[in-house]
Amino acid sequence: MATTQLGDNVAQFSSTYAARSTSVNFFPNSGELAGAAPERFYWRVKDPDTGKVVLMLPQTPGPHITELRLFVQATNPDPAPKNNAATTENSRYIKYWYEVEYYMQPFGPILDLKEFPTRMDYFEITAKGGGKNASQQFGPTSATDPRNDRQWQNKFMNLLATYPEANTLIGPKGAKLDGTAVPNRVVVKSPLFAIGKFQRVDNDNPPTNKSDAPARKDDKITDLSAGQLVNIWDPVIFDSSVNAGTAKVSIRWRPGQGTLANENRPRQMIPLGLTPDDTLKVDLTVDLKDLSTPKVVSWQIADPNLSSDAAQWVMTGPGKENKIGTPGKINAGEPAEDSSEKSKFRSIQRAPDGAKISGYNYDRPDEYVTTSRVSSPGYWSLLHTGMQSKTPWRTLSLDKADPAQGPPDWLLLDLFGATYPMAHDQWKIDKKLPDSFSTASYMGSTAGQVNLNSRIYPRNDHFNIPDRHLPLEAVFKYLRSDSEVTSLVDNITAYQTDSQSSTMWASLRKCPGMMGATPPHGPGSPSCGTWPACSPPAPTPLASGGWPRCFRRVRGTSSMMSMRRATACSVRSGSMH
Incomplete structure (x- = not known):
């Protein structure tokens, strides 16, 4: 158990809580998986029966991510493509984004979710159809992959992260702060991305010395230069008049919850793993002529302590947004808040700041x-x-x-x-x-x-x-x-x-x-x-x-x-x- 003094200011408390609740992560020496985050913080235990090394993260108190919803949709080419490339009425982008449901268990504290971003450890997307065969991969394929984005806080991997706004409060069911109710489930939406084609220079990734970069264009990107902002917005342009106006899209991804200040530390991985097989996976078909109905896939978990196991994340979809998932509501198979199961799912705070005996x-x-x-x-x-x-x-x-x-x-x-x-x-x-x-x-x-x-x-x-x-x-x-x-x-x-x-x-x-x-x-x-x-x-x-x-x-x-x-x-x- 890691302990510290915790003040009564929500912002300060949340920052300290995020740091202390990850202090029990494995802390390697400087030469062990140097530069690989979050991989270098996993505990590795050898199973005495099989000899296999099992990855582990310590049990942590809330908040936890309990549902993810992934959206994929065809859109008109807006904003305009890089260098104002020529487009027609049949030109399409394939955009994607995701939603994260944060959950705080009973007896947990009130926190500001600003301190608990959702980061991306691995993301791979391919699209075949509309006259194109496009593919992008972000993040390492193994613990020893030398590429530059082996750190999930790398500024290009950071493009895929989701940062809750300041004062996005979460607390146990029924919690109030200064008389105002605080929800126990909060849904946060990621930025919008498009399947792109830009590759940046990456001398750590031989033999091509190139790495893919997400195609993203909005005013919340803060850590790229003006030239980099121009370069990354290079979407693939699909044609809705060929291949029956459809594209088959495959996605593998491994998000996780991190902390804002200690940006390389993981609190939760979805799932825990090192390779492209250790991911959430989905195959779907996008109608390039439908510009208003995204394909939606949901992954839910009943007990987030088992987040490391991909099989515990129950997938529904693809389907329509209003039919898939239960954002902001109790998940399928999840016990009630007052259940005996939830009574053991708690964190322990020693005492408020200034308490005396x-x-x-x-x-x-x-x-x-x-x-x-x-x-x-x-x-x-x-x-x-x-x-x-x-x-x-x-x-x-x-x-x-x-x-x-x-x-x-x-x-x-x-x-x-x-x-x-x-x-x-x-x-x-x-x-x-x-x-x-x-x-x-x-x-x-x-x-x-x-x-x-x-x-x-x-x-x-x-x-x-x-x-x-x-x-x-x-x-x-x-x-x-x-x-x-x-x-x-x-x-x-x-x-x-x-x-x-x-x-x-x-x-x-x-x-x-x-x-x-x-x-x-x-x-x-x-x-x-x-x-x-x-x-x-x-x-x-x-x-x-x-x-x-x-x-x-x-x-x-x-x-x-x-x-x-x-x-x-x-x-x-x-x-x-």
Whole structure:
């Protein structure tokens, strides 16, 4: 998880959010696929069974692209062709453009889509008919293709990108900003392009030393010289009076969502791949005599976490615009906003800028402060586990499990801790080795255990704290009667405030119900009354879920107890602390 301070200004927040949500991309050394973007940012994992290298992008929070619509249409030769080439009443251009549907899942933030352009990694179009056999290809055909446009932010590849206007806001369903409703789906239209014939000089693309350039002419092109603007507008002129007045058009394309500031980083690829086969594909026939009805094709996905798999993008069309696709509406096969599937599709914001606890700033200044709070390993339940198996909406389940089917997923919480910070300013030997201040777990806070000495944070108007009775009751279960345990937990809850916490076991002795006779577990163990010995009883099934009874342990003078059992109780109650 990448973290940073996030302000309350939408423009600044969106820019920072775009950068941080791509910080988990693979970061290669300078010589690895140098100049190839977005390809050099893919994670590459070798399948141990097949030996095949699998490309991966990390799971990212929204916004996501959930529908693409591609339009192809014959038009009159307007604007006039390059050098005012001669035309007749039968002369035609074949123009194309696309629409992008952005979607924000429930619990997501409000963002400005200006920071999330749609870029083009590969685009290939051919047209046969109307007296011509035209073909153009933009982008590399492999990860090692040396051509100049191997970077999708190259100024000629950039001609195919779509940049949402500033203040194009998106947010979760029902979101409002300053009292104004914010949509959770936004459709953005690309510029218009024409099948062209201009080839620019590209010494990185032997043997021809040429590369195709998109034919585009509008006032929003900002990074080309005046001469380049003239050169690229060189459309192929088709003749509607030959070849039955039709042209067969084939398209292969691989768009993706990027970020505005870090222009080489990908957030989402549609699909993920390196070759012309790893693309969305369509074949259609254009009527060169019909100047008003575009041929439209739609690709939709239900679970955008599977965007890397082309098979997950369901194509409809070609057909008429009003019959193809559902722009701005829920997609076919997509769960409802309030479904259990969507409940796991969320992002986590630490706290609003300026949030305080007992007068202290809640957010850490950077990612390495040892006293900062980190996310609970319970958030593993949000991890999508169907990305390789191509299973939509599958995540880790921390719910109860049938003992006959093996141990439940919640046992993972005792095996892993959340990301922990390190004191980077106190390392030894030229800051290459951590010292005693750079501990793997600050006060055991990431050890996957119940913290008896502190309340749950954050605790403010922006975060409603779940009731923590069940996890605490699970710690003391069977050590006293149920009524005594309930009373003890009530007292602990009342004792702990924002200004009152315990850093040692002895501190909790002040809590009513904790005092008593010398504990039977030896020196250094918790003085919590006349408890019976904590040796584990024989495993017995629990009526609530069939889990085995788990033992407790005390970790030296640590402030934690094992949460194996507590996790089971707390997850069922909706609290993963």
